[in-house]
Amino acid sequence: MSNLAMLFNMVINFAMLLIFIRFMLQFAGLERSNPMVEPAYKATQVVDLFGRIFPTVGSGRISLAAIALLFLLKLIDLSGNASLAGVGYTPIELFFFGTTDLILSFIRAARYLIFGAIIISWIVLFTQKMHPILGIIMQLAEPILSPFRRITPNLGMIDLSPLFAIFGLLLVEIIISTLVENIAPML
Numbered sequence: 001m002s003n004l005a006m007l008f009n010m011v012i013n014f015a016m017l018l019i020f021i022r023f024m025l026q027f028a029g030l031e032r033s034n035p036m037v038e039p040a041y042k043a044t045q046v047v048d049l050f051g052r053i054f055p056t057v058g059s060g061r062i063s064l065a066a067i068a069l070l071f072l073l074k075l076i077d078l079s080g081n082a083s084l085a086g087v088g089y090t091p092i093e094l095f096f097f098g099t100t101d102l103i104l105s106f107i108r109a110a111r112y113l114i115f116g117a118i119i120i121s122w123i124v125l126f127t128q129k130m131h132p133i134l135g136i137i138m139q140l141a142e143p144i145l146s147p148f149r150r151i152t153p154n155l156g157m158i159d160l161s162p163l164f165a166i167f168g169l170l171l172v173e174i175i176i177s178t179l180v181e182n183i184a185p186m187l
Contacts, residue, residue, distance in 0.1 A: 008084065
């Protein structure tokens with residue numbers, strides 16, 4: 001991989017990570033006024049510009065602007081990498097691969113967030129200390145875990161919802177990957 005391709009991928013992935021964090025902050029209901037998350041909101045003000053076009057839904061917690069921006073960045077990523085490799089996509093292929101790759105990237109990031117929350121809960125359990133940043137990571141994972149908490153049995157101090165969430169996300173990822181493998185040759 002050339003230096004230009006590495007730099008391109010690094011910039012796009014960093015931008016997508018920032019927008020994903022912004023999406024999750026809003027999804028978790030963390031306010032801009034929180035001093036720990038204020039820098040993330042400031043770094044992603046472009047989402048506010050897109051917010052003039054794309055509304056927020058779900059009581060202001062789901063930012064369609066962030067999703068549209070992530071999709072646009074994913075299309076730029078695919079197009080740029082294809083161009084650097086000397087190949088191309090048809091518009092249908094670009095839309096299909098962009099959509100499915102974005103969904104798979106979101107699922108993977110959500111899974112990593114759950115792993116982070118699990119590790120942080122162990123750290124807090126053993127040290128009996130909680131840094132505000134660790135609390136924010138726990139809050140970011142909560143909207144992903146809460147639907148699974150409703151269906152998992154209550155075992156007291158043992159919380160099985162992260163395990164069910166990880167397996168559920170893995171199952172969805174496998175299903176989508178299988179669909180992509182079967183549909184892609186037809187494009």
